[in-house]
Amino acid sequence: MQERDAALLPRAMLAGRYAVVVVVALAYLLLLPPPAAAATLGTVCDDSSPYLANSTFQANLNLLAAALPVNASASPAGFANATFGTVPDQANGLALCRGDTNASNCRACVAAAFVDANQDCPLFKGATVYRDACVLRFAGRQFLDSLKPDQWIVSELVPSIFTDPGSANTSDAWFSAAVTGIFTALVDRAVAATNATRKYFVTAEMDFDPKLYGLAQCTPDLTTTQCRDCLTDLLNIVTTQRQYLSGRNLSNSAFVVWCTLIYNVSPFYDGRAMLQLAAPPEPPTSDTLTPPSSGAGRKGTAAIISAAIACFIVLILIISVFCFLRFRRRIKATRDDHPLKKIGKSQCTIFDLSTLQEATEQFSENNKLGEGGFGAVYKGILSDGQEIAVKTLLGRTEHGLDQLHNEVLLLAELQHKNLVRLHGFCPHQNVTLLVYEYIKNGSLDNFIFGIFLFIHIYKKDGSNRNALNWEQQYNIILGIAKGILYLHEDSTMRIIHRDLKANNILLDDHMEPKIADFGLAKFLEEGHTQTQTAIVGTFGYMAPEYVYSGSVSPKVDVFSFGVLLLEIVSRRSNCSPDDHSNVNLISDVWDHWMKGTMRQMLHPSLDEFAVRQALRCIHIGLLCVQPEPENRPDISAVVFMLNRESMELQPPEQPAFFFGRESTSASQSDGQRSYVYDRSGCIMQQGISVNDINDITLSELYPR
Structure with a gap:
């Protein structure tokens, strides 16, 4: 091959960077006869964290490297897949030999592909190798179930x-x-x-x-x-x-x-x-004009050139006038050197302030959808009838501009069905606005906290049209996990959201979840697994190591997801000023878990199948809220646990407890660190030191 054009593998299905050390496969190569000449066309390394030499994953990968060449060559179709070990050290693999390849060449090709992966992707947890006679794919995350109807998305396959x-x-x-x-x-x-x-x-x-x-x-x-x-x-x-x-x-x-x-x-x-x-018939060739005589030809050519020049000049004038009229208002709005104008290079529309004022009826209170720590969100309708949601940022503070810049740059690049879509923004000198797709059903917290409780207490006609059934709840949990997986492993950048909570999850017409509000998101540079930053976010969802030291890693989002999962299943908030209990949701769940009374936290309408799924979700949620980040599963493992109900889960340990201020004196410890917060104030803004907040203390806790 003289030139090779290699594209990235599918985001949604073939994510994560993985590697291979195949000692056993090398032994197979030494025992086999020399294979037929077969070139390696290319190797694609998965974009994820590497594994350690002599680790459990390497041992499982060695077993996979030994099994796949033998199994593929023994198969009449030259195909084999296998899985060794358990999450998070599980090694999954697939090999397919070309249909005309004999058994010995098939075995040699697959074994050689493992060697190629070891050379091209050293200590990466996964790779895909394309050779003349075979294709090999292995990964540290489960990808073999991607053929399920709900996960097979052809449009996401990038060859x-x-x-x-x-x-x-x-x-x-x-x-x-x-x-x-x-x-x-x-x-x-x-x-x-x-x-x-x-x-x-x-x-x-x-x-x-x-x-x-x-x-x-x-x-x-x-x-x-x-x-x-x-x-x-x-x-x-x-x-x-x-x-x-x-x-x-x-x-x-x-x-x-x-x-x-x-x-x-x-x-x-x-x-x-x-x-x-x-062969197909040869396409007809276009007719060739007979050239004119020399004298007439020169005159005709001159006339054509003159006409072309005149038409070109007229066309330029028309385009210039059109552009001037079309963009005059936009030029006026952005005449000042706004710090955000360079964001326009992203694939977003730049809206005029007047356009958004007209769409929202001058940001009428009747169109307000909600309000958060940094501004309000309004519903709007553009002149073409398109419905939008307009998020306002308060003032032109440095933090507000940083948040807008962050959100625009990230959402302009991110494309996933479980992430809210950004249409554009407005960089007016005194107002900063983001324009999103309008999500009709609003945020998740309205369904699992407010609306549901109202219906449960006051319904008289037996109607549950606004309440979520269990199937919808489970699909929402799975959809959120897949959205986080895309952020952590499948997108071009490794994104940590940092503010996953119920009111940042929107539900579309089909009750599909969409993760929103990326103003606090951080991205990890290639090769990094964590970073340090100022503490910003929502108490009740923040991981202990983040609250304590500002350490940000993917496990911060896993913790937040665990809290969110427990809230969805129990329909209780972990951060509610109306909850006067001394014990918050995580503590209450753990107490029921230890007593074996978890069913008391579930809605009585659930049937036995739903109860089993709900209890499994609570189990996964407790694994996600473990105090130490290394004891929490990766989000890829969480998706695998949710998809494979037959997979055995390890027992959870005592989670990271958060109590109200009034409970600190009653909580003593035998060595486990815990973090206490005052639930009356959930939002913590950037630049505030942990030591400056009287409501945060360290104490020793032990389950009573």
């Missing part, structure tokens, strides 16, 4: 594409038509190839000049629809993006873990092609 540019003695249009023809035939036949030995595998030869040889293959665990969707997505990318057909590349190999689509002008597979295809 790796490897090209070999060259030149063929045909027109670009004819060559492109030939490539499109052979690929279309390959996709149709691969989906129909469902026999046990070569499921979803097909080769083809097209009688073209030069001859074209093609191959398509899917992993046999895909459904027919999934295989077609996967291959069709590769076909569309290769045949519609000019760089993959420009210069009539002599070969093009497009991969994702689940499917492969290849063409080459030279034979690259063993045996006779399974499909024999005729």
Whole structure:
């Protein structure tokens, strides 16, 4: 290969940076006969934290490296997947050999792929290796269940594409038509190839000049629809993006873990092609005009040039006038050197203040959706009928500008179904505004705290139309976890939200959760697992190490998620000025857990299946609120626990307790540190020292 264009693997499905040390696989290579010449096309390292040498994960990875080459070569379809160990040291892997590869070459290829990963991605917990004869994928997080209907999202598959540019003695249009023809035939036949030995595998030869040889293959665990969707997505990318057909590349190999689509002008597979295809007809060429006589030609050419220049000048004048009229108001609004004007380089719309005033009816109280520590949120309707939510920041304080800048830059880059979408912003000199998609159902806290309690106490007609049923609650919990997973592992930046709480979770028309308010978010630089920062956030959701020292890591969000999970299941707030109990929610949950009376905290309408799920969620929530960050699971492990109900969970230890001020004297300890806060004031703003807050103390606690 002379040139290789490798893209990132899917965000949602193929996230996380992982690595491999394969001592056992090396032993297999020494025992095997020399494999057929097979090149490594490329290796993609997962973007996540590395593992330690001689760790439990390495031991599990060694077992995986020993098993996959043998299992794949023994399979009639050349396919195998396996899992070794338990979360968080679990090693998951998948290998698929090309359908025409014999058993010995298959085994050698998969083993060699582990070696490639070890060399290219040392001490990373996962990698994907593309070779001529096989594909290998392994990771420290569960990805083998990505084929579930609710998790299989073709639009999130981003392939790796490897090209070999060259030149063929045909027109670009004819060559492109030939490539499109052979690929279309390959996709149709691969989906129909469902026999046990070569499921979803097909080769083809097209009688073209030069001859074209093609191959398509899917992993046999895909459904027919999934295989077609996967291959069709590769076909569309290769045949519609000019760089993959420009210069009539002599070969093009497009991969994702689940499917492969290849063409080459030279034979690259063993045996006779399974499909024999005729070349497409040559596209008609455009008619050529007869050149005029020399004298007339010179006059005609001069006239054409003059007309073209005149038209060009007129066009420039029209465009200039239009631009002046269109952007005059915007230029006036941003005439001053606003500190935020450089944010406009992000993929966001810059709104005029007057536009947003008109949309919100001058920020009418009737349109107010809510109010937080930094400003209010209003509903608005733009002139085209689009509904929006406008978030205002109070004044032009340095912190307010930092928050706006932070939120715009982050949300302009982040795209996930469980994150709120940012439309744009308004950088007026005296007002800072963010414009979001309007989420009709509002925030989660209205459903699990306010509205539900009102209905539960006062309903007389038996109606529960505003209350969440258990299935909705569980889907909300899972959706929030997937949104955090995207922030921590799947996005281009590693984001720590720092302010996950019920009123920062919005619910759309289908009750799907969307994480909002990224004003306090921090991103970790590559290679870093934590950082130090000023303490900002909401008490009751803040992790102990963050409250105590300002230490920020992904485990800070895991703690907040644990609190949020307990609130959703119990429908009680962990930070409520109306709760006069000496014991907060976490303490109450732990007390019931120790007494074996957890069912008392669940709603009596839940059936047995829902009760089992709810108790498992509480178990996971307690694991997330452990005092020490290293004892909390990664969010990827949390998603795995929620998806796999058969997975055994380790027993939780005493969580990090937070009590009201009145309970400090009653709480003594046998060595476990705890943090006490006054729930009458939940918001803590940047720049305030922990030592300056009288309501925060350190004391020793022991469960009574």
